[in-house]
Structure formats: structure tokens, C-alpha cells
Amino acid sequence: MPSGQASDLPDLGPEAYVRWRASEIGALTERLERRLILELVGEVAGRRVLDVGCGDGELAVALARQGAAVTGIDASAAMIGAAETRARRSDADATFRVARAEQLPFPDGQFDIVTAVTILCFVEDAAPVFREIARVLRPGGRLVIGELGRWSTWALGRRLRAWFGSPLWRRGRFRSARELRGLAEQAGLAVVTVRGAIFYPRSRLAARLLGRFDAALGRAFTVGAGFVALSASKPIRPA
Numbered sequence: 469m470p471s472g473q474a475s476d477l478p479d480l481g482p483e484a485y486v487r488w489r490a491s492e493i494g495a496l497t498e499r500l501e502r503r504l505i506l507e508l509v510g511e512v513a514g515r516r517v518l519d520v521g522c523g524d525g526e527l528a529v530a531l532a533r534q535g536a537a538v539t540g541i542d543a544s545a546a547m548i549g550a551a552e553t554r555a556r557r558s559d560a561d562a563t564f565r566v567a568r569a570e571q572l573p574f575p576d577g578q579f580d581i582v583t584a585v586t587i588l589c590f591v592e593d594a595a596p597v598f599r600e601i602a603r604v605l606r607p608g609g610r611l612v613i614g615e616l617g618r619w620s621t622w623a624l625g626r627r628l629r630a631w632f633g634s635p636l637w638r639r640g641r642f643r644s645a646r647e648l649r650g651l652a653e654q655a656g657l658a659v660v661t662v663r664g665a666i667f668y669p670r671s672r673l674a675a676r677l678l679g680r681f682d683a684a685l686g687r688a689f690t691v692g693a694g695f696v697a698l699s700a701s702k703p704i705r706p707a
């Protein structure tokens with residue numbers, strides 16, 4: 469994830485993402501994170517997918533190209549504009565709207581799959597977001613979350629930046645796998661898989677050397693991971 473403008477997020481906008489993905493470490497890191505998310509999402513052809521906090525629509529468009537009917541929401545109008553442009557250029561079956569994750573503008577049980585990648589790191593109270601996601605999922609549907617891990621050198625660096633005055637990272641919240649699991653369970657979801665990724669520090673050389681071991685590490689650990697991913701399903705019958 470880049471360092472730093474969404475509507476109310478300082479220094480985090482579509483341009484920051486373009487710069488991040490153009491850098492060597494950004495491209496590698498995004499690739500590893502995306503691979504993990506796509507693995508947990510699984511088969512999407514014919515499914516109705518909601519991407520919450522979709523940013524510039526990279527994941528939403530990738531899923532639409534695999535045959536899903538995708539809706540993306542984001543609090544930032546600039547991000548939604550960038551996502552619409554991306555979808556138009558790719559001729560992808562994806563629609564986007566400005567909305568907040570705490571109040572999703574959809575009826576109950578509307579989606580087969582909900583994804584939410586690095587959005588909770590800017591949400592102080594994540595419980596209402598999990599409740600909304602659980603509400604819009606159909607029984608048997610699946611949530612896939614990707615978040616900035618709490619116990620990692622990346623989180624440490626971002627905390628230091630907050631300490632030195634970064635307005636973006638002052639809003640940063642880093643959650644452990646255990647906290648994410650607890651939030652999903654409180655919302656009535658059953659956790660299926662928890663995985664880690666991005667075990668190297670924020671260094672191009674370290675990424676080059678250690679990136680190849682990342683998937684194996686991520687199957688064994690979440691502590692040390694810059695990125696934590698979780699999949700959970702909505703029970704067919706409420707507990």
C-alpha cells in the first residue's frame with residue numbers, strides 16, 4: 469500500500485496508487501497481496517461480488533474480468549472516478565458508487581462474496597463495517613478481508629511516521645489476525661482461513677531476496693506479516 473488522498477484520507481488517492489505500483493517494491497508487494505486475496509476469494513464466475521473500499525478499482529476490475537458481476541463502493545469520489553475509468557477501459561462488468569462501509573446502500577443478502585482490502589486500517593471502529601458486510605452477504609456467502617498486520621516492521625514504520633506527523637498514518641489502525649477473527653465472529657461469520665503475507669521489511673533488496681519465500685511463510689505465520697488476510701462464511705442458519 470502506498471505511503472500516502474481520498475476524500476477524507478490525506479495523501480492517499482489514485483495518483484499515490486499509480487506511483488506505488490510503478491515502483492519495484494510496490495509492484496512486488498501488490499502482486500503478493502493480490503495473489504493471496506484471489507486465492508481466498510476462489511471461483512467468482514457468475515457470482516455477485518461487492519468490493520468495499522474499492523479504491524481505484526484494481527481488484528474489482530480483475531474480478532469482473534473473471535466473470536463476476538462486481539459492485540465497488542468507496543467513500544472517496546476521486547477513487548470511484550478512477551475505478552469507473554479503469555472499468556470502462558477494460559470493458560469490465562463492474563459498477564461503482566460513493567458510499568460508506570458503515571452504511572452499505574444495499575438490501576440484505578444481496579452478494580455472494582464481499583471483499584474489503586486495506587480499508588479497515590482507516591476505520592476506527594470496525595465492528596459496524598463487519599455487521600454491514602454480514603448483512604449484505606447471502607447465507608452461505610463469503611467475506612475476504614485483507615488488512616495491514618499489527619505485528620510487522622511495516623506497521624512499526626507507519627507508527628513512526630504518525631509519530632513524526634504524517635496525517636495519513638495518524639489515522640492508521642493496525643489489527644492482528646486475532647482481532648480480525650474476533651470482529652468477524654462477533655458479526656456472526658465463521659472464520660475459514662487466516663493467512664499472512666509480506667514478511668520482508670520495506671526495502672527493495674529485502675523484497676527481491678525474500679519475496680519468493682512469502683507464500684510459504686504466510687501459510688505458517690501471521691505474526692511478522694505486513695498484510696493479513698482472512699476468509700469467513702455466513703452460516704446458512706444463524707447460530
Ligand SMILES: C[S@@+](CC[C@H](N)C(=O)[O-])C[C@H]1O[C@@H](n2cnc3c(N)ncnc32)[C@H](O)[C@@H]1O
Nearest residue numbers: 474521522523542543544547568569585586587
Ligand atoms: C488503502 S485504500 C485501498 C483501496 C483498495 N481496496 C485496494 O486495495 O487497492 C483504502 C480505501 O478505503 C476507502 N475508505 C476508507 N474508509 C472508508 C469507509 N469508511 N467507507 C468506504 N470507503 C472507505 C478509502 O477512500 C480508500 O480508497
